[in-house]
Amino acid sequence: MSSDTSSAQAIGDVEGVSLYDVDNPAPYIEAPRKRTGKTPRSTRGNFEMAAWLFMRLSGIVLVVLVIGHLLIQLVLDGGVSKIGFAFVAGRWASPFWQVWDLLMLWLAMLHGTNGLRTVINDYAERANTRLWLKGLLYTATVFTIILGTLVIFTFDPNIR
Amino acid sequence: MATPTLEKMEEAAAASPYITVTFRIRRFNPEISDEAQWQDFQIEIDPKERVLDGLHKIKWDLDGTLTFRRSCAHGICGSDAMRINGKNRLACKTLIKDINPEKPITVEAIKGLTVMKDLVVDMEPFFQAYRDVMPFLVTKGNEPTRERLQSAEDRERFDDTTKCILCAACTSSCPVFWNDGQYFGPAAIVNAHRFIFDSRDEAGEQRLEILNDKDGVWRCRTTFNCTDACPRGIEVTKAIQEVKRALITRRY
Numbered sequence: 001m002s003s004d005t006s007s008a009q010a011i012g013d014v015e016g017v018s019l020y021d022v023d024n025p026a027p028y029i030e031a032p033r034k035r036t037g038k039t040p041r042s043t044r045g046n047f048e049m050a051a052w053l054f055m056r057l058s059g060i061v062l063v064v065l066v067i068g069h070l071l072i073q074l075v076l077d078g079g080v081s082k083i084g085f086a087f088v089a090g091r092w093a094s095p096f097w098q099v100w101d102l103l104m105l106w107l108a109m110l111h112g113t114n115g116l117r118t119v120i121n122d123y124a125e126r127a128n129t130r131l132w133l134k135g136l137l138y139t140a141t142v143f144t145i146i147l148g149t150l151v152i153f154t155f156d157p158n159i160r
Numbered sequence: 161m162a163t164p165t166l167e168k169m170e171e172a173a174a175a176s177p178y179i180t181v182t183f184r185i186r187r188f189n190p191e192i193s194d195e196a197q198w199q200d201f202q203i204e205i206d207p208k209e210r211v212l213d214g215l216h217k218i219k220w221d222l223d224g225t226l227t228f229r230r231s232c233a234h235g236i237c238g239s240d241a242m243r244i245n246g247k248n249r250l251a252c253k254t255l256i257k258d259i260n261p262e263k264p265i266t267v268e269a270i271k272g273l274t275v276m277k278d279l280v281v282d283m284e285p286f287f288q289a290y291r292d293v294m295p296f297l298v299t300k301g302n303e304p305t306r307e308r309l310q311s312a313e314d315r316e317r318f319d320d321t322t323k324c325i326l327c328a329a330c331t332s333s334c335p336v337f338w339n340d341g342q343y344f345g346p347a348a349i350v351n352a353h354r355f356i357f358d359s360r361d362e363a364g365e366q367r368l369e370i371l372n373d374k375d376g377v378w379r380c381r382t383t384f385n386c387t388d389a390c391p392r393g394i395e396v397t398k399a400i401q402e403v404k405r406a407l408i409t410r411r412y
Contacts, residue, residue, distance in 0.1 A: 048378035049407060122339055122381070 051114050058107045065104045089157035098152055105148045113141040178204045181261045183214055185226065186268035188275050196275065200264065207257035211244055211265065215251060228279035235391060238327030242279050243268045248329040248389040270332035272341060286328050289344045293352035293370055298363035314359040321354040321399050323392040330386035330396050342375045346386035346396045349377055353399040356406060368407050377403050 074080050091097040116137050124130040180202055188196035201218045212233055219226045231237040233252045240251040244267055245259050251267070259265060273281040299308075324347060331337050331345035352371055356364040371377045377400055386396035 045374070046372065046411070048374055048376070049372060049411070052378045052404070053408065118381075121379075122336055125339060 051117075055111065055114055058111045062104070062107050062111060065100065065107070069100075069104060089155075092152070092155050093157065102149065102152050105152070106145060109141055109145050109148075113137060177206045177208070179207055179261060181205050181207075181214065181256060182264035183218060184264040184266045185218075185278070186266075187226075187278055188269075189225070189277055198266075205256060207255070207261055209256055210252055211249075211254045211256065211259070211267065212240060212251040214256065214265070215267070226279075227277045236325060238325035241270055241327035241329040241332070241391070243270055248333045250327060250329070250391040253391050270328055272332045272334070272338045273328070281328075281332075283328060285341050286331055286345065286347065287326075289331075289348040290326065290351060292344070293348050293355075293367055294363060295351045295355065297355065297358070297361055298366070299360065300362050308360045310359055317359070318354050318357040320394055321350045321357075323394050324350050324354070325392060326351075327391060329389040329391055330394075333385040333389040335383060335385065336379050336381060343379045344371065344373070344376055346380075346400060349380075349400050349403055350394060350396055353403055356403065364406075365410075368403070368410065371403055372407055377407065380404070 073083060092101075117134060120130055120133045120137065124133055181204075183201045183203065184198050185201065186196050187199045201222055203214055203217045203222070205214050205217060212230060215226065215228055215230075219228075228240065228242070228251070230240040230252065233240070235250055235253040238250070241248060242251055243249075244251065244254055245265060248270055256265070267279065269275045269279045269281050273283065273286060275281050326347060328347060330350070331347045334343070334346055336343045337345050349371060352367045355361045356367050358364075380397075380400045382397055382401070384397050386400075387394075387398070390396055
């Protein structure tokens with residue numbers, strides 16, 4: 001062999017730095033998908049399917065909502081320069097735009113949250129990391145959705 | 161002056177088919193070191209031969225400790241799936257000339273499964289997922305006295321997924337499987353597909369329910385790594401999407 005893996009020195013080194021011995025054996029790593037006492041009896045349910053469907057359907061609706069929103073806000077009728085307190089107050093006087101913005105807020109937040117949840121599931125390897133990242137994600141989502149909904153419903157154009 | 165026949169023979173001798181190829185193999189031996197390392201082997205080989213022939217040459221002539229699995233060596237048993245030049249392939253179906261022999265050919269174990277030695281991995285999680293989808297015919301009622309007949313169209317419906325040889329090239333190329341190994345993996349879903357869409361089978365509903373799991377078909381991100389890796393040319397991603405569609409149309 002060209003490498004030094006088979007030399008006695010290499011063997012000595014590996015055994016010398018070993019963290020484990022007879023009194024302190026290496027932890028036993030459970031193989032994935034193995035049936036143990038801790039394995040939940042069933043992890044089935046329709047949640048993942050509902051989430052998958054929601055991503056597709058909300059995506060289609062969001063394309064219409066977001067492109068419409070961008071057109072109105074940035075392109076049509078003078079573009080971005082027209083946006084001000086008066087413009088927003090005028091739009092939210094109509095229930096149609098209230099519903100539009102509310103729908104866009106909820107769908108965009110849930111769509112994005114579900115996407116990030118999948119990313120965390122796919123990339124976070126340790127259960128603890130997953131728990132914390134998801135906790136942070138859900139907290140931020142709930143906060144944003146509640147705050148946004150509150151603003152849309154309690155908006156007062158005569159505020160001083 | 162030599163005869164034309166002799167001339168030809170001399171030419172053939174001068175133009176030897178053998179070329180020198182470097183095999184860069186990821187070696188791992190848990191009895192020696194807890195770390196894997198790359199080792200180069202130079203061998204003379206006919207470029208029309210396969211990567212498996214090169215591995216045999218190394219094992220038989222250069223280093224007998226090289227460990228890998230192979231049984232039939234003709235692309236049927238699915239034992240010798242490995243990562244060759246960064247892509248999952250069967251060593252017995254990959255010709256040297258097709259993978260640029262001028263550069264070193266890297267050979268390593270398939271990813272996502274525990275390496276036991278050199279190119280041998282622990283396939284148990286893979287087969288556990290396979291067993292979980294009940295890969296056998298389930299029927300009700302009395303056994304017929306003759307074969308269970310099926311029309312050619314009904315057979316055609318799942319023809320693609322009957323070709324699977326369980327080599328794990330697809331499952332070990334799937335980035336979702338690499339994460340925690342809990343995902344069922346393309347191979348298990350392909351073998352479930354083979355029975356779900358079989359007109360003779362009566363447990364399709366049960367199998368769909370199994371794949372509706374949190375680690376079932378919904379974790380597929382359609383990256384098409386599995387379709388690219390499959391040495392049998394199965395349209396794996398398509399099969400997974402068909403299972404998804406069956407689950408949705410069944411519910412809604």
